Amino acid sequence: MSIVVKMILRDFTTRRTRTFLTLLGVAIGIAMMVTLGAISEGTSAQLQRSFSEMADFMVSPSRGFAMGNRMDEHYLDVIRTYPEVRAASAYLGGMMFVDGDISLVVGAEEEIFSVISVELGEGRLPNWSNPEMVLGFAAAREMRVEVGDTVEIS
Incomplete structure (x- = not known):
């Protein structure tokens, strides 16, 4: 093994608490990214379903929806x-x-x-x-x- 790899491994084994906390932080970060991706996909799918169930467009009188405005x-x-x-x-x-x-x-x-x-x-x-x-x-x-x-x- 090269001297650099030996130094890295020795640093991991001598500073176990820091190594553990670093690995825990990376794991939490990855889990959060996966969770946010899943939430984003679910929200996108729900919006697509909602929009497909709605009317594509509405026709209203030129004066808008104010009381008394009618359309033949x-x-x-x-x-x-x-x-x-x-x-x-x-x-x-x-x-x-x-x-x-x-x-x-x-x-x-x-x-x-x-x-x-x-x-x-x-x-x-x-x-x-x-x-x-x-x-x-x-x-x-x-x-x-x-x-x-x-x-x-x-």
Whole structure:
């Protein structure tokens, strides 16, 4: 062996605590890099899934989403004629006071669930022949309602 290798090995054996701490630091660094890489890959995959489940684009009136701005349903029929369009749906949304708190309320057609995906924690999607609704988790908790309860909107 060369003299340099002998000096390195002797340094490792005489300063065992420093050698151990150095190896431990390197191992922790490598483990952190692997963990961060895995988290990054998982986050990227989740974002890809989320974006693929969302609508590709939304068409809104030129004045924006302010209250009272409407778009003729004729445009929805025109959009549906394009062969690239898999699904199109109209919705109406607005801000309301619910039990003193402001909330976003959205009304939609049955086709909305072919445009966006909804993961239900409980219950089922609405039966469109009955006056039913999907209520978000936070709103249900705030209003203290369960699946099957009657909610009055005025």
